[in-house]
Amino acid sequence: MEKQKIYELLTKELKTAKVMIDEPMNKHTNFKIGGPADFYVVAKQLEDVKATMQFAKENEILLTILGNGSNVLVGDKGIRGIVLKIAIEELTIQKEQEYAKITVGSGVLLGKLAQILLKKEISGFEFAAGIPGTLGGAVYMNAGAYGNEMKDMIKEVTYLDENQNLVTIPKEQCDFSYRHSIFSTKPWTIIQAILQLPNGKKEQIKAKMDEYAKSRQEKQPLKYPSAGSTFKRGTDFITAKLIDSCNLKGYRVGDAQVSELHAGFIINLGKATAKEVLQVIEHVKQEVATQTGKNIELEIKLLGEF
Ligand SMILES: Cc1cc2nc3c(=O)[nH]c(=O)nc-3n(C[C@H](O)[C@H](O)[C@H](O)COP(=O)(O)OP(=O)(O)OC[C@H]3O[C@@H](n4cnc5c(N)ncnc54)[C@H](O)[C@@H]3O)c2cc1C
Structure with missing residues (x-):
């Protein structure tokens, strides 16, 4: 199928997401490297993620999922097929007496989430404040720093499987280990996660975040x-x-x-x-x-x- 035809058909399937053709990937990676993606879709809604996955499957078009592009090297010849950037940014926080339950969309940036949790006096996420990725990328990678990893706080993860079914699994089924999760081995798209973190004191959380930021500034x-x-x-x-x-x-x-x-x-x-x-x-x-x-x-x- 011609590029223009794919563009028109895919655009019709999407609610709010826009499709870009031949989008340079150096604009979307932290490395600032990478040739063009045939099609680049930024999806803020679950429906658009689902529709893009379905469209790619039905038309046998390659699909690549992208978070914030902070752990990838994209080739100079670019990416064939569709790059689907996950930008689902829903967030709800329920504070209980000791713990908070945080339901967070996979497109939320870790730095932004860390700042929100600081304001709400929820601790344990300080380590992630300086990691320039999304929640989805961090779950996929089981990102970690300063002795903490994503797996320490995740309760469950919701994803779209290869048939676009929405599935929720508990942490125990995520097969987390050092920089690895079940998601690194499957064609699934992470949609959201539920985190559980203890309530804390703003000054202490801030002090830890400052200490880690200083260490990153000095060492990286x-x-x-x-x-x-x-x-x-x-x-x-x-x-x-x-x-x-x-x-x-x-x-x-x-x-x-x-x-x-x-x-x-x-x-x-x-x-x-x-x-x-x-x-x-x-x-x-x-x-x-x-x-x-x-x-x-x-x-x-x-x-x-x-
Ligand atoms: C300056 C700097 C410091 C860093 N420090 C750390 C650190 O301290 N600790 C650490 O662990 N990492 C660190 N990283 C690496 C990186 O930020 C993390 O791995 C981060 O979690 C990647 O998230 P992302 O959204 O950018 O993912 P991307 O780079 O966009 O993608 C990474 C992989 O995850 C997949 N993916 C992304 N989102 C989804 C989704 N929603 N569903 C399914 N698959 C998805 C992609 O297909 C890709 O294979 C650092 C990077 C930089 C540039």
């Missing part, structure tokens, strides 16, 4: 576009330290560079391409394997054509 190259830690932590080693010990800080191909500040980050110095980032990744992997005998594994997700 936040001035440059990146996708955070490029590699996963090892079972018996800290990957950034290992990379540093191999003298790879500052290693550069074009505008892609192993950060001088934090060896775990690959940064975009300006006009880096996905190909350059991949070349840096390959070099780092090979050097670490040769010099230390350890294999390091990617944390970031590669999307599209390279």
Whole structure:
């Protein structure tokens, strides 16, 4: 089917979401890298997510789900088919005596949620304030920092399965482990989650958030576009330290560079391409394997054509 025809048919199916053709993905990724998506849909409503998934399935069009694009490297040739950005931002908070129940849409940004929880004096989410992703991306990745992970507070997750059925599962069925969840292995779209967090004191919550923000400012190259830690932590080693010990800080191909500040980050110095980032990744992997005998594994997700 022609692009224009797909555009017209898909647009008809959607309530409020807009469809963009040949949308440059460098506008939608934290790395500021990536060629065009054939179709880019931003869905704020469940109905539009469902309709897009159904349309892609019926017409055998590739579908890629995107949150805030903070843990992905998109190829220079872009993404074939539809990129569906999840922007469902519903949020309800029920405060009980000790705990709060938070029902949160998968498009809500973690930083925004952390600020709301601070105002409501709900603690335990401070670790996520500086993670630049959505709730959906954080559930998918089981994002974590400073000794906490999403799995610590999740009660249940609601998603659309491959047949667009809305399903809710308890945390126990989410198969959470380090930077992994059942959602990383299935063609499902996370719609919302229920979190349970204890009530706290504003000053203490704020103090923790400030401490973590300061630590990030000092240790992470936040001035440059990146996708955070490029590699996963090892079972018996800290990957950034290992990379540093191999003298790879500052290693550069074009505008892609192993950060001088934090060896775990690959940064975009300006006009880096996905190909350059991949070349840096390959070099780092090979050097670490040769010099230390350890294999390091990617944390970031590669999307599209390279
Ligand atoms: C400066 C910086 C600091 C970071 N610090 C941390 C940190 O401390 N800890 C940490 O864990 N991570 C960190 N990250 C990585 C990243 O922010 C997290 O992994 C985040 O949870 C990704 O969320 P996202 O919405 O951006 O997901 P995206 O990058 O958009 O997507 C990531 C994956 O999730 C899938 N996905 C996204 N939303 C959905 C959904 N609704 N349904 C199904 N699948 C979905 C995508 O298909 C993709 O495979 C950092 C990144 C940066 C740039």
